Each structure stands twice: as structure tokens, then as C-alpha cells.
Amino acid sequence: MTVPTFSDRLIKRSFVRRAGNSALNVIDRRPAPFFLAPALLGVVLIDGIPLVYGLTISLFNQSLSNPTTSFVGLRNYGTQLSSPSTWNSIGLSLVFTGFSVGLAFLLGMISALLLNAPMRARGVIRALLIIPWAVPAFVAALIWQWMYNDQFGIINSVLTDLGVHSPPLWLSSRYAMMSLIIVMVWKSFPFQMVLLLAGLQAIPDELYEAAKVDGASAWKGFVSITLPLLRPISFISVLMAAINAFQFFPIPWILTAGGPAGSTNVIPISSYNTAFQAGQLSQGATIATIMFIIILIGASVYLWRYVKLMGSL
Amino acid sequence: MTTTSSSRNVGAVTSVPRYRSRWNGKRIVTRVLRYLALLPIVIFAVLPFYWMLCTAATPPADAFSLTPSLWPPALTFDNFIRVVSSTTNPFAQQFLNTVIVSFAATVLAMVFGLSGAYALARLSFRGRGTLGTGIILLQFFPGVLLVIPLFVVLSRLGLTNSLVGLAIAYTTLTLPFTIWILRGYLQSLPVEIEDAARVDGCSYVGVVVRIVIPTIAPALAVVATLAFVSSWNEYLLALVLVNKPGMQLLGVGLTSFASQFGTDFPGLFAMATLTTIPVVLVFLVFQRALVGGLSAGAIK
Numbered sequence: 164m165t166v167p168t169f170s171d172r173l174i175k176r177s178f179v180r181r182a183g184n185s186a187l188n189v190i191d192r193r194p195a196p197f198f199l200a201p202a203l204l205g206v207v208l209i210d211g212i213p214l215v216y217g218l219t220i221s222l223f224n225q226s227l228s229n230p231t232t233s234f235v236g237l238r239n240y241g242t243q244l245s246s247p248s249t250w251n252s253i254g255l256s257l258v259f260t261g262f263s264v265g266l267a268f269l270l271g272m273i274s275a276l277l278l279n280a281p282m283r284a285r286g287v288i289r290a291l292l293i294i295p296w297a298v299p300a301f302v303a304a305l306i307w308q309w310m311y312n313d314q315f316g317i318i319n320s321v322l323t324d325l326g327v328h329s330p331p332l333w334l335s336s337r338y339a340m341m342s343l344i345i346v347m348v349w350k351s352f353p354f355q356m357v358l359l360l361a362g363l364q365a366i367p368d369e370l371y372e373a374a375k376v377d378g379a380s381a382w383k384g385f386v387s388i389t390l391p392l393l394r395p396i397s398f399i400s401v402l403m404a405a406i407n408a409f410q411f412f413p414i415p416w417i418l419t420a421g422g423p424a425g426s427t428n429v430i431p432i433s434s435y436n437t438a439f440q441a442g443q444l445s446q447g448a449t450i451a452t453i454m455f456i457i458i459l460i461g462a463s464v465y466l467w468r469y470v471k472l473m474g475s476l
Numbered sequence: 477m478t479t480t481s482s483s484r485n486v487g488a489v490t491s492v493p494r495y496r497s498r499w500n501g502k503r504i505v506t507r508v509l510r511y512l513a514l515l516p517i518v519i520f521a522v523l524p525f526y527w528m529l530c531t532a533a534t535p536p537a538d539a540f541s542l543t544p545s546l547w548p549p550a551l552t553f554d555n556f557i558r559v560v561s562s563t564t565n566p567f568a569q570q571f572l573n574t575v576i577v578s579f580a581a582t583v584l585a586m587v588f589g590l591s592g593a594y595a596l597a598r599l600s601f602r603g604r605g606t607l608g609t610g611i612i613l614l615q616f617f618p619g620v621l622l623v624i625p626l627f628v629v630l631s632r633l634g635l636t637n638s639l640v641g642l643a644i645a646y647t648t649l650t651l652p653f654t655i656w657i658l659r660g661y662l663q664s665l666p667v668e669i670e671d672a673a674r675v676d677g678c679s680y681v682g683v684v685v686r687i688v689i690p691t692i693a694p695a696l697a698v699v700a701t702l703a704f705v706s707s708w709n710e711y712l713l714a715l716v717l718v719n720k721p722g723m724q725l726l727g728v729g730l731t732s733f734a735s736q737f738g739t740d741f742p743g744l745f746a747m748a749t750l751t752t753i754p755v756v757l758v759f760l761v762f763q764r765a766l767v768g769g770l771s772a773g774a775i776k
Contacts, residue, residue: 188679190679190680190681191679191680194595194599194680195595195599195600195601196601197680198591198592198594198595198599198680199591199592199595199599199601199607200591201587201588201591201592202588202589202591202592202593202595202651202655203592204588205584205588205592205647205648205651206592206610206611206614206651206652206655210614210622210648210651210652212625212629213622213625213626213629213648214621214622214625216625216628216629217621217622217624217625220624220625220628225628270517273513273517274514274517277510277513277514277517278514280510282507282510282511288514288518289763290760290763291518291521291522292517292518292521293759293760293763294521294522294525294756294759295521295524295525296759297705297752297755297756297758297759297760298524298525298752298755298756299708299709299711299726299727299751299752299755300709300711301709301711301727301730301731302528302730302748302751302752303524305730305731305734305744305745305748306524306525306527306528306745306748307524308734309527309531309741309745310524310527315539315540315541315544316544317527317544317546320544320545321546349520349521349524352521353521357766410619410620412619412620412711412712413711413712413727416711417731430620431619431620434620434624435620435623435712435716438624439627439716444624444627444628447624448621448624448625451620451621451624452621454620454621455621
């Protein structure tokens with residue numbers, strides 16, 4: 164990090180600094196508050212205050228129907244943490260996040276490795292693989308819902324043509340979570356691929372050439388050069404993807420809305436339903452806060468293990 | 477960076493070895509295997525997108541086939557004309573709303589983000605490190621945690637069912653990563669030119685306008701793309717903060733159309749196609765810059 168203290172001192176002494184009372188001079192005397200003000204206004208007013216307020220709401224008993232509220236302390240947390248449905252939602256969210264991030268990382272890694280070589284039509288293939296990232300999540304959910312349709316859907320039609328006798332009912336309580344994970348993998352693997360591809364391309368070729376000279380096989384080169392050097396970027400892309408998946412709303416909401424029979428009732432759906440369908444704003448905020456605490460603990464443990472493994476960030 | 481003979485196909489940050497089109501048996505086999513391995517992934521990635529286009533171009537009478545085929549029997553543009561010109565369908569209005577809100581949120585995030593990033597990267601003040609960390613941490617906050625208090629605050633201010641309220645809410649989503657990426661980019665640039673301009677009597681505002689903005693133009697393009705696309709694709713806030721059909725954005729508009737007119741799949745996917753094409757185009761145009769900008773921010 165470069166702190167321009169020396170040049171600042173230089174400038175303060177400089178003769179060129181003009182006297183006067185214009186607005187620009189006022190700014191120049193104390194630049195930091197001026198430049199920070201808009202960002203702080205943005206961050207504090209529209210991120211910070213709602214966050215603190217959200218935590219506060221979870222300590223009251225506010226609801227859409229009841230305008231008078233009173234302080235209830237941590238009672239909402241007691242209610243939520245002693246309810247089996249909360250723990251069920253946490254479990255479902257962990258399954259959804261774990262599988263979708265793991266599979267998207269795997270698919271992103273395979274695509275990045277395959278694309279990381281000079282080949283014809285590389286740009287075109289990469290562009291085609293990036294499409295799912297650009298498609299809005301709500302459109303993705305609508306398309307997959309239509310493809311999963313058990314009567315008119317293309318997936319089961321193709322499966323029948325391929326000789327599958329009773330193709331699965333994709334959005335039934337038995338398969339719904341798997342179907343959501345497939346959509347999430349589709350939506351999120353290009354992000355992993357792009358970051359891993361950038362990581363691969365930053366590895367100098369000399370390393371591989373040296374390994375080749377020393378008689379190492381291609382596989383050995385992959386295990387002892389590629390994988391270790393991809394670790395920092397993999398770490399970041401997995402962390403970002405996991406945080407994103409854990410709180411992801413549109414795909415579960417549009418495809419199944421938590422159903423059938425609560426089989427896909429992940430935490431964001433549970434929080435939304437509690438706050439806006441049942442009108443229990445405070446209970447919904449409590450669930451959201453619990454979700455946030457889980458993300459915070461998970462991310463801290465992950466960061467800590469990473470620092471222990473790598474020596475530094 | 478190495479120069480490559482097939483620079484057209486190679487991304488911005490490549491260091492791949494020189495492409496030689498020499499006839500070599502083993503090499504050709506490897507290359508064919510590479511394409512064969514990529515084929516199922518490309519099909520997986522493209523098929524849903526292709527199926528949306530197909531459904532949008534299918535005459536409504538053919539959409540409900542018990543044996544749908546990957547090759548549609550007939551193609552038509554009528555569905556697109558029907559949804560755009562309909563007087564009862566608010567699609568055109570919702571499209572306009574989405575454009576307005578996405579542009580406003582992008583501009584707000586750029587102005588606030590640039591000045592904040594400049595302060596964090598270049599100016600010294602108390603609490604600079606804490607503030608930088610705090611802004612990175614903001615990215616971890618779940619949208620669902622923000623949506624309840626935002627709903628309460630904006631409804632007290634009378635800003636629900638309003639495009640202004642939505643633009644403000646979207647800025648909460650885009651501002652933290654805007655600041656983060658621009659700050660990272662600024663820190664990777666030498667400070668000497670800006671110092672020289674200061675010594676020569678240029679004001680801070682002048683430095684930002686004349687030197688910083690032109691230098692970081694590529695990063696600004698990346699940030700603007702990301703901000704625009706993430707506003708365009710947002711769903712949860714639009715669902716909670718707006719409930720009048722005329723004020724809705726495309727996400728909520730499409731899903732409520734789907735639940736209201738559940739049988740008009742060609743109409744639904746004609747609208748979905750019109751919703752998706754702008755962002756896919758923006759993505760493809762800025763693809764390279766995006767990859768470069770994101771990885772620069774992430775590797776740092």
C-alpha cells in the first residue's frame with residue numbers, strides 16, 4: 164500500500180499552492196472528507212444503517228399487521244433456534260451450498276484446464292460457456308422449470324427417446340433439491356471457470372518447461388505446479404461462490420418456493436416467507452441474522468485455515 | 477505477455493506458448509480429445525439458452541407437444557410482436573423501468589464508488605484501513621438480511637413502489653464491489669503522475685478528472701458492466717419493494733406473468749429472450765475486460 168505522505172508534505176510546502184477561497188481550494192485543504200463523503204453517505208446510509216436496523220428489528224416483535232412493537236430481547240432467537248424447521252433449513256442450505264459450489268468448482272476447473280491451451284475457436288467456446296453467467300437468475304429459473312416440466316418438458320422427452328422408461332419427476336419432493344443444485348451449478352460454473360482460467364494463465368510457462376527438462380510427467384506437473392499455484396485464486400472463488408449460494412434467493416424461490424413439502428426450504432426462502440408471506444418481520448430478520456452469523460463463522464474458519472495452510476493471505 | 481500468432485482467439489492475460497500449426501499425430505489426437513471433452517460442457521451451458529429461443533419462436537399452438545423435439549417444427553416471430561405490442565401486457569413499461577433503474581444505479585455506484593476508491597487508495601486519513609476492511613466485509617452481508625430493514629425504511633419514507641427507491645436499494649448492492657475493484661486497480665498504478673500534477677498546482681478534483689479517470693477507464697468499464705448487469709438481474713429487492721404492476725421490473729413481471737398465464741410459454745419466453753439479450757450482449761462485448769478486471773481484483 165502506498166501512502167503518499169512524503170509527497171503530501173512536499174505539496175504543503177510547495178510555492179505553487181495558490182491562495183484564495185474557491186471551492187477547489189477548500190477541498191484541497193482537506194481532501195479526504197470531501198472524497199469520502201459520497202461513498203460514506205452511500206455505504207453508511209444505505210448499507211450500514213439498514214444492517215444495524217435489521218439487527219435491531221430482530222430484537223423486537225414487529226410484524227406487517229401489528230404497528231405497535233415492543234422490545235423482546237433475544238426471545239426471537241430462542242424461538243427460531245428451538246424450532247426444528249430452522250435447523251432443517253440450515254441443513255438444506257448446507258446441502259445446496261456444498262453440492263452446488265463443489266460441482267460448479269469441479270466443472271469450472273475442468274473447463275478452464277481444457278480451454279487453457281492454444282486451439283481454434285477458443286474465444287467462441289469460452290463465450291458460449293460464459294452465457295449462463297449472463298442470463299438473469301430469474302430467467303434461468305423459468306427456463307429450467309419449463310425444461311423440468313413432467314409432461315411437456317424437453318428433458319424427459321429426450322430421456323424417453325433415449326430409452327429411459329419412467330424419467331424422474333424433477334420437481335417432486337424426492338428430486339427437487341437435486342434439480343435446484345443442477346440449475347445453480349449451471350448458473351455459477353462460468354464464474355469459477357473465468358477466475359481459474361485467469362489463474363492458469365498467470366502461471367509462467369518456464370515452470371512447466373523446467374519440470375519437463377527434469378523428466379516430470381504431465382500429471383506430475385499438474386499436481387505439483389498447477390494445483391498449488393491455483394490455490395489462492397481457488398480459495399477466493401470458492402469463498403465468493405459459497406457466500407453467494409448460501410443466500411441465493413431467485414432460483415429456489417421461482418422453481419419450488421421451498422416446496423414440495425418443505426424439501427427445498429433453504430434459509431433465504433424461510434426468511435422471506437416468514438417476513439413477507441407470514442408478515443412476521445422480526446422473525447424473518449432473526450432468521451436472516453442467523454444466516455449472516457453462519458456465513459461469518461464459516462468464512463472466518465475458512466480464512467483461518469487458509470492462513471494456517473499458506474502462511475499468509 | 478507473449479505475442480501469439482492467433483491473438484484473435486486468446487484472452488487478454490494469456491501467456492500460452494506460441495501456436496504452431498505443425499502436422500503432428502499426437503498433437504492432433506490431443507486436440508480432438510480436447511474438443512470432445514468440451515462438447516458435453518458446451519451443450520450443458522448452451523442448451524437451456526437455446527431452448528428458451530426455440531420456445532420463444534414456436535407458434536403457440538405447437539408449444540404443448542407431449543413429444544417436444546429439439547428441432548422446432550415451425551419458427552415464427554409473432555410471439556415477440558405480440559408481447560411488445562400488447563396493450564394489456566405491461567412488458568414494455570417494465571422493460572423501460574428496468575432500463576431506468578439499472579442506469580441510475582450504475583451511475584450512482586460509479587460516482588460514489590470512484591470518489592470512495594480514490595480516497596481509500598490515495599489519501600491518508602484516520603481509520604482508512606478499518607474502512608477498507610469494512611467495505612470488503614459488506615460483500616458478505618446476505619441480501620435477505622438487507623431486504624427487511626430496507627423495506628421498513630423505504631416504506632416509512634414513502635419510497636416503496638418507486639423507481640427512486642429501487643435505484644437507491646440497488647446501489648447498496650453494487651457500491652461495495654465497485655469501491656473494492658476500483659481501489660485495487662488504483663493501488664496497482666504508480667502515484668507519481670498524480671503527485672507531479674499536484675506539485676504543478678492541479679487541484680485534487682483536477683487530478684481525478686484529468687488523470688485518474690482517463691487512466692482507469694478500463695476498470696471503470698468493468699465496474700459499470702458489473703453494476704449494470706447485477707442491477708438488471710436483481711430479483712429479491714424488486715419483489716419486495718414494488719407491488720404495482722406498472723412499476724414492476726422485468727424479473728417480477730416475468731414470474732407473475734408465468735403464474736398468471738401459465739400456459740403461454742411462447743409469450744413468456746419471447747419476453748425472457750428480450751430480457752436476456754441485452755445483458756448477454758453486454759457480457760460478450762466486455763468479456764475480455766471483465767476477465768482481466770475481475771482476476772486483477774481477485775489476485776491482488
